[in-house]
Amino acid sequence: MTSESFKKANRGGPDFMVTDPTSSVSLASNLEISSHIQPGRLKLLTDEEHRVNLAANVRSIWSIPQAEKKLFDQEQYEKEAEQCINVFVKWEEHQQVDFITQLFSKMCHYQHGLINGYLRPMLQRDFITALPGKGLDHVAEKILSYLDADSLKAAELVCKEWYRVISDGMLWKKYIEHMVITDDLWRGLAERRGWMVTLFKPNSQGNAHKYYRSLYPKLIADIERIENNWRTGKHRLEKIVCRSESSKGVYCLQYDENKIISGLRDNSIKMWNRKTLECENTLTGHTGSVLCLQYDKNIIISGSSDSTVRVWSITDGSLQNTLIHHSEAVLHLRFQDGIMVTCSKDRSIAVWDMQSPSDINLRRVLVGHRAAVNVVDFDHKYIVSASGDRTIKVWDTSSCEFVRTLNGHRRGIACLQYHGNLVVSGSSDNTIRLWDIDFGSCLRVLEGHEELVRCIRFDSKRIVSGAYDGKIKVWDLQAALDPRTPNGTLCLRTLVEHSGRVFRLQFDEFQIVSSSHDDTILIWDFLDTEEET
Incomplete structure (x- = not known):
């Protein structure tokens, strides 16, 4: 120095x-x-x-x-x-940890980063590879079974052992089975495409994993095609001409993958084969138009302008019971879980206890509407009714006591559906309204039909409505529930094929089935369109 x-x-x-x-x-x-x-x-x-x-x-x-x-x-x-x-x-282990903790607190962020880079490889453990070596293949499979599809695809590429665990564990098959159980669209595809028969069964074939692995992208392609077809309105149309002998018109219907059951203005109920579109049975007994019906695996229950409710065997079409209570036409009915609710032009609602087809007893009559009660729907919590008096009334299902009235429509209400906390209604004021049933508030008004909105259904994605203008409209439900969405963007597609008033419709992920005053039933298929078939 x-x-x-x-x-x-x-x-x-x-x-x-x-x-x-x-x-x-x-x-x-x-x-x-x-x-x-x-x-x-x-x-x-x-x-x-x-x-x-x-x-x-x-x-x-x-x-x-x-x-x-x-x-x-x-x-x-x-x-x-x-x-x-x-x-x-x-030092003892806890003393060492305490010392290192204090030491880390004295370091800067840059030093923390260097130490983290050193520790990360030390802490990594390939437990998926390690578990099978200890006889715990099932644990490795269980862990990987929680992955979504994209993560499962990525896991296959990690190493050969991960791919083997996924393959031997049939995890693609299990993933598809899980989606079929939890998602209506996947379940419907499984039924429509015919591979439901291979699911939920043990596979002995050596190439089973490759089959299900290759099936997944096909399913995704189908799903994307369906969504696009709903948006663009691309469909394949099938038609049933009912050929009624006297008064023409199909007032009501219900369908499944095997059959369509319809109620006609000529007093009959017709059962149609879903694949051939041929009539397989005709039920007669009502002396007036069949205005409403519902069926399950055992029975069909119908309501008529003859004021009666009739119960039929779905197997052979035999008449099981006739209920005489209403003094005027029975306009609508619903049943589930041992309860049936009917409504009538006589302004009343009847609640019935169902023990068996032959043992159905009146529990309570609900009175409050000032005009014909056109439609009812219910679950374990509420009964919901709509009337020509422009109101929707809510009743407690257990006690049958009145809860509240939903006001807003300017003319009589012709149709509604109730599910969860949402009610969607259609009226002769040509509008559709969405309601929060718990608060009684109107969430949205949909405008577009030019005449009375006669029928309406919704699921988690869409509202489908039919009107006396002969048109069927498809609406975006999720967008409609968002108050920021402009009204002009809510109608996705208008379908025009019926030449008369649309009386009733039902739909699922793949199709709409509708009936009309023109004496036809139309099936609008959004999965297998004309171009694809």
Whole structure:
């Protein structure tokens, strides 16, 4: 160290301090520096004085030649690091963790990043590969079975062992089975495409995994095509001409994958084969138009303008029961879980207990509407009714007590559906309204039909409506529930094929089935369109 540099380092400063030999400033360096100090200016520091004046000593050390300083720093570091490690390994585990925690708290973010990069590989464990080696293949399969489709595809590419676990565990088959159970669209595709018969059964074929792995992209392609066809209105149309002998018109219908059952203006109920579109049975007995019906796996229940409700065997079409209560036409009915609700032009609603087809008893009559009650729907919580008096009334299902009235339509209400907390209604004011049943508030008004909205259905994605203008409209339900969406964007598609009033419709993920005053039933297929078939 030169005299000039020493003077600059100590100009105006206190007596130069010699630190403890074990500090970061070495004894050798201090001795070198001390040769420039006059007698009487050298003194030892206490611990407290050392901490206070450490900064001044560090400034002086930078004037030491760099090569010499680096050599010293490395030797001193190795010595002190060894001492620290020797002490560290003697501590209990919790003491070691506590010490490292304190040490980390003294570090900067950059140091944390370096240490993280070192620790990450140490903490990684390929448990999927390790588990089968311990006889725990089923655990590895269970873990991977929680992946979604994109993650499952990525997992196949990790390594051969992961691919083997996925293949041997038939995880693509299990994924498809899970989707079929939980999603109506997947379940419908399984039935429509015919591969439902291979699911939920053990597979003995060696190439079964490849079959289901290749099936997945086909399913996705079908789903994308369906969604696009709904948006663009592309469909394949099938027609049933009912050929009624007297008065023409199909007032009501219900369908499944095997059959369509319709109620006609000529007083009959006709059962149609879903594949051949041929009439397989005709039920007669009503003396007026069949205005409403519903069926399950055992029975058909119908309501008529002859004021009666009739119960039929779905197997052979035999009449099981006739209920005489209403004094005028039975306009609508619904049944489920041992309860049936009917409504009538006589302004009343009847609630029935159903023990069997031959044992159906009146529980309660609900009175409150001031005009014909055109439609009812219900679940375990509420009965919902709509009337020509422009109101929707809500009743408690258990007690049959009145709950509230929904007001808003400017003319009589012809149709509604109730599900969850949502009611969707159609009226002769040509509008559709969406309601929150718990608060009684109108969420949205849909405009577009030119005449009375006669029938309406909705699912989680869409509302489909039919009107006396002969048109069927498809609406975006989720967009309609968002108050920020402009009204003009809500109608996705208008379908025009009927030549008369649309009386009734039902739809699922793949199709709409509608009936009309023109004496036809139309099937609008959005899966297998004309172009694709």
